Amino acid sequence: MPSSFEVTIRPHRGWQPIDLREIWLYRELLAFLVWRDIKIRYRQTLLGALWAVLQPLIAMLIFTFIFNRLAGVKSDGPPYPLFALAGLAPWTFFSTAVSQSSNSLVSNQQLVSKIYFPRVFIPLGSVGALLLDLGLSLILLALLMVHYHWPVSLNLLWLPVFIVAAVLAASGVGLTLSAFNVSFRDVKYAVPFLIQMGIFVTPVIYPIRYIPGHWKILMGLNPMTGVVLGFRYAILGSPSPWPVMGLSLAVSVVLFISGLLIFRRMERRFADII
Amino acid sequence: MLNRDSFEQSGLRAGLARRWAALRRFSAQTSQDEDSAEHFWALKDVSFNVNEGDVVGIIGRNGAGKSTLLKIVSRITDPTEGRVVVRARMASLLEVGTGFHPELTGRENIFLNGAILGMRKAEIVSQFDEIVAFAELEKFLDTPVKHYSSGMHVRLGFAVAAHLNREILIVDEVLAVGDMAFQKKCLGKMSEVSRVGRTVLFVSHNMAAVENLCRRGVVLDGGKIAFEGTSKEAVVDYLGRVSGSRDSTGHIVDLSAASDRRFARVPLLKRLEFYTDDNRPLANDLQIGARLQVRVHFDLPELTADFNVGIGFDNSYGQRVFTAQSQFQPDRHAQARVGLQAYICDIPSLTLTPGEYSLRVWLEISDTEADLINDAVRLRIIESDYYGTGKVPWNGALVLKHRWRNEGANLSAARDN
Numbered sequence: 001m002p003s004s005f006e007v008t009i010r011p012h013r014g015w016q017p018i019d020l021r022e023i024w025l026y027r028e029l030l031a032f033l034v035w036r037d038i039k040i041r042y043r044q045t046l047l048g049a050l051w052a053v054l055q056p057l058i059a060m061l062i063f064t065f066i067f068n069r070l071a072g073v074k075s076d077g078p079p080y081p082l083f084a085l086a087g088l089a090p091w092t093f094f095s096t097a098v099s100q101s102s103n104s105l106v107s108n109q110q111l112v113s114k115i116y117f118p119r120v121f122i123p124l125g126s127v128g129a130l131l132l133d134l135g136l137s138l139i140l141l142a143l144l145m146v147h148y149h150w151p152v153s154l155n156l157l158w159l160p161v162f163i164v165a166a167v168l169a170a171s172g173v174g175l176t177l178s179a180f181n182v183s184f185r186d187v188k189y190a191v192p193f194l195i196q197m198g199i200f201v202t203p204v205i206y207p208i209r210y211i212p213g214h215w216k217i218l219m220g221l222n223p224m225t226g227v228v229l230g231f232r233y234a235i236l237g238s239p240s241p242w243p244v245m246g247l248s249l250a251v252s253v254v255l256f257i258s259g260l261l262i263f264r265r266m267e268r269r270f271a272d273i274i
Numbered sequence: 275m276l277n278r279d280s281f282e283q284s285g286l287r288a289g290l291a292r293r294w295a296a297l298r299r300f301s302a303q304t305s306q307d308e309d310s311a312e313h314f315w316a317l318k319d320v321s322f323n324v325n326e327g328d329v330v331g332i333i334g335r336n337g338a339g340k341s342t343l344l345k346i347v348s349r350i351t352d353p354t355e356g357r358v359v360v361r362a363r364m365a366s367l368l369e370v371g372t373g374f375h376p377e378l379t380g381r382e383n384i385f386l387n388g389a390i391l392g393m394r395k396a397e398i399v400s401q402f403d404e405i406v407a408f409a410e411l412e413k414f415l416d417t418p419v420k421h422y423s424s425g426m427h428v429r430l431g432f433a434v435a436a437h438l439n440r441e442i443l444i445v446d447e448v449l450a451v452g453d454m455a456f457q458k459k460c461l462g463k464m465s466e467v468s469r470v471g472r473t474v475l476f477v478s479h480n481m482a483a484v485e486n487l488c489r490r491g492v493v494l495d496g497g498k499i500a501f502e503g504t505s506k507e508a509v510v511d512y513l514g515r516v517s518g519s520r521d522s523t524g525h526i527v528d529l530s531a532a533s534d535r536r537f538a539r540v541p542l543l544k545r546l547e548f549y550t551d552d553n554r555p556l557a558n559d560l561q562i563g564a565r566l567q568v569r570v571h572f573d574l575p576e577l578t579a580d581f582n583v584g585i586g587f588d589n590s591y592g593q594r595v596f597t598a599q600s601q602f603q604p605d606r607h608a609q610a611r612v613g614l615q616a617y618i619c620d621i622p623s624l625t626l627t628p629g630e631y632s633l634r635v636w637l638e639i640s641d642t643e644a645d646l647i648n649d650a651v652r653l654r655i656i657e658s659d660y661y662g663t664g665k666v667p668w669n670g671a672l673v674l675k676h677r678w679r680n681e682g683a684n685l686s687a688a689r690d691n
Contacts, residue, residue: 009349009358032389036375036382043377114372115390116349268352271345 016264019118026117033125037100038132052133053140056088063088067205076207078236079148082141086235087204087228089137090166093130094224095195100126101174102191105182105270113271120263123178127171134163141235153237162230165252169223172255179266182274203228208241220247223255316342317497324475326362326441329468331488331505332477333512338494340477344368344446347475362441362473365392369446371431376420380411380430383419387434401437408463409433429456436463442473461487481509481630481654510559513630513652525555527651529635534648542637542645544571544614548653561658562628562673566621571614572637572645579610580641583617586634587626587653595626595671625673628657628666 023030042048060081067073068080075083101123105112108122145152181187199205202224211219219225226248232238233245317339324330334340345351347358348366373390374383384405388398398405406412409429419427445464464487468474478484484491484505491508493501493515501511527546535541547569548556560566570583582601589595598619631653636646657666660673667673 007349007360007364009346009353009360011353011355026392028395029389029392032386032395036378036386039382040375040377108373110369111373111390113350114369115366117390117392271350 012268014265015261016267018120018260018264023118023120026121029117030121030125030128033121034128037126037129041129049132049136052136056085056092056137057140059088059092060085063205073206073210076209076232076238078150078232078238082144082148082150082236083207083232083238084205085137085141085144086232086238087202089134089141090162090227090231091199091202091204091224092137093134093166094170094227095198096133097127097130097170098173098177099191099195100130101170102177102181102187104174105178105274106185106188109274112274119267119270120175120260123174123263124171127167127174130170131163131167134166138235145235150236152235155234155237157234158230159234161249162227162234165223165230165249166227168256169227169252172223172252172257172259175259175263176255179263179270182266182270198222198224207238208244209239216241216244217247220244221251223248223252226252315497317346317494320356320494320497320499322492322499322502324473326473327471328490329474329476329488331484331491331508332475332494333479333481333484333491333508334494334500335512335515339497340494341446342497343494344444344475344477348444360442363392364442364444365435365438365440366444367391367435367438367446368444369431370428370435374419374427374431377418379416379418380409380422381415383430384434387431388438391435391438392440393438397439405433405437408436408459425456432456432460432463436460436467440472442475443467444475446477481513482628485509513654525549525557529647529650532647532650535646536643537645538643540575542573542575543635543647543650544573546570546633546635546651548651559654559656560624561656562660562667563623563625563658566624566653568619568621570617570619570635572617573614574612574639576639577610577612578639580639581611581644582638582641583619584634584636584638585619586636588632588634589626589671590630590632593671595631624655625660625675626655627670627673628655628668630654 042051045051047054063084064081068075068084074080077083078086104122104126105119111117111122112119177187177191201219201222203211203219208216208219208225208229220243226245229238229240229245229248233240320339320343332340332343342351344366345368346353347360348364348368350366350368371383371387373387375386378386384402385395385398389395406415409426409432411426411430411433414422414426419430422430461483464474464476464483468487474487476484476488488505491501491503491505491512492499493508493512495515500515501508503511525548527548529535529543529545530541532543549567549569550556550560551565553567556566568585570585572583574581582599584597584599586594586598587596598621600617600619632649633651633653634646634648635650637644657668659665660667
């Protein structure tokens with residue numbers, strides 16, 4: 001028998017490292033879980049994947065009307081609708097990903113209690129599935145840019161970095177919350193509220209220059225600040241306050257790693273208490 | 275129970291060995307207080323080896339620790355102490371169709387379920403047609419699973435699981451579902467799997483399946499290994515345990531410890547004794563059509579002629595297949611009786627199909643229930659060549675003598691006219 005299959009099952013205590021070998025062995029399953037989430041998300045809906053586009057589009061229209069026209073909030077350069085949508089695309093991704101992944105373990109109880117595979121795949125799969133929606137809203141943004149004749153620069157090459165940052169931030173928060181949700185269903189009630197508040201402490205509606213001096217650094221502790229600023233920088237060529245963005249990106253990485261560790265630590269009790 | 279040395283040895287020799295030691299259910303409490311009365315050890319000091327190609331049945335009553343053992347071996351829960359060494363690729367089927375999504379079609383679910391069970395996409399693709407054929411669902415492949423009947427659901431789930439190419443399979447009770455024909459097909463597939471040299475850990479309440487499929491058996495009781503041996507011995511041991519207090523003579527069942535019992539004033543039924551032909555004591559299995567004599571010992575508190583002793587035979591589906599009552603005996607109440615009595619129920623030929631039967635015993639006095647015991651004892655009817663043809667009857671509830679004859683050419687000739 002090939003020795004590579006030898007597995008020793010023993011008690012785990014304290015913090016556990018991530019078993020990358022195992023994740024590699026099961027990699028196809030992650031793809032299947034993403035595929036499943038995509039397949040079922042818009043089953044039995046009238047508009048289907050249009051929902052992925054409608055949400056940021058309608059939010060953009062409302063924000064433009066209320067904040068730009070009525071309240072006089074200005075963008076940081078591009079027309080306000082472009083500015084709003086470039087922020088809403090990653091924000092919608094983040095908020096949907098966090099709310100879905102934090103519920104993912106509980107809604108996949110059967111999988112957790114009946115079969116073994118790397119459990120991190122459950123919240124990660126629901127985050128991964130939303131990348132499709134993000135792609136669709138970016139296409140919408142591209143169409144809107146054509147409409148406004150807004151040019152694209154080489155900054156666009158930075159976009160993948162900020163997409164990765166968005167995935168790390170959403171996964172980190174999602175992993176942590178999903179693990180806590182197993183024992184404390186309070187998470188289910190707290191998440192929608194936190195997400196609703198989150199949009200105000202992230203520069204989605206307003207440009208970062210509205211925030212006075214040192215408060216900007218505080219904004220940098222929000223992982224989505226860097227992502228939103230980065231999306232605008234890469235797509236629309238908006239100014240880029242690198243210290244704030246850098247801090248924010250670092251927070252994303254830290255959140256992801258700590259999310260994985262917290263998840264691994266709590267994982268061994270999932271099947272017993274879910 | 276094996277010590278560490280023999281574990282290492284057999285591990286080297288067979289290339290595959292496992293050891294369970296001092297497994298402990300992970301308590302929902304974070305407290306590590308060993309002495310806390312709150313702690314319940316679902317398994318403790320359980321240690322055994324499973325060698326390559328072994329087919330081992332794990333049996334035990336509810337709460338004996340079977341599920342915990344399976345969950346630990348399948349890596350669903352962490353043990354509190356001890357370890358399990360697995361030296362091959364393993365797949366566990368604790369449920370049929372784990373992860374099926376109702377909105378997805380049969381085809382999509384085959385891929386999803388296969389992936390969840392640990393199959394590679396290429397593996398699933400190469401076995402896809404076989405899986406579909408086994409499940410007999412060709413026509414419904416593109417129908418969402420939510421429109422499937424529960425039988426179709428089970429068939430699809432088992433079909434995927436049955437095509438898992440893993441050296442070690444852990445199977446829990448999955449055969450307890452589906453219709454009889456499909457169960458038989460699943461059992462066939464299981465024995466095929468065990469014949470090709472794969473290692474199987476099989477947990478079931480279906481004793482016939484354990485006996486047929488497994489070579490070895492482990493009986494768990496109260497979180498410990500109560501017995502380890504051949505599957506036949508293990509089944510006998512287990513049946514001895516579930517019937518409670520069969521004493522060393524085997525054929526005597528003391529009813530004083532019966533748990534599922536209701537009585538009017540005091541327990542009156544004392545014990546049962548089982549005999550077969552020639553008054554030979556019957557300790558375990560009875561062949562189809564063999565003679566069964568049950569001696570019922572009971573107490574009559576007052577002088578009465580109006581009493582009735584009954585024995586009911588329920589099959590494993592909980593259906594009453596036969597009821598024997600002393601009131602059916604035409605000439606029995608010649609005189610009134612009081613005190614300890616022993617009545618013999620003599621069934622010259624018990625023609626039930628093979629399987630496990632649960633016996634209910636009761637006593638009525640003046641047409642009211644005085645004492646009743648559910649599941650007083652389990653009786654197993656085993657296959658025999660009842661008809662003398664080498665064909666074993668297994669279907670239906672009863673085995674009855676019957677004849678077939680050729681009506682000859684006369685009738686068909688008559689029809690032609």
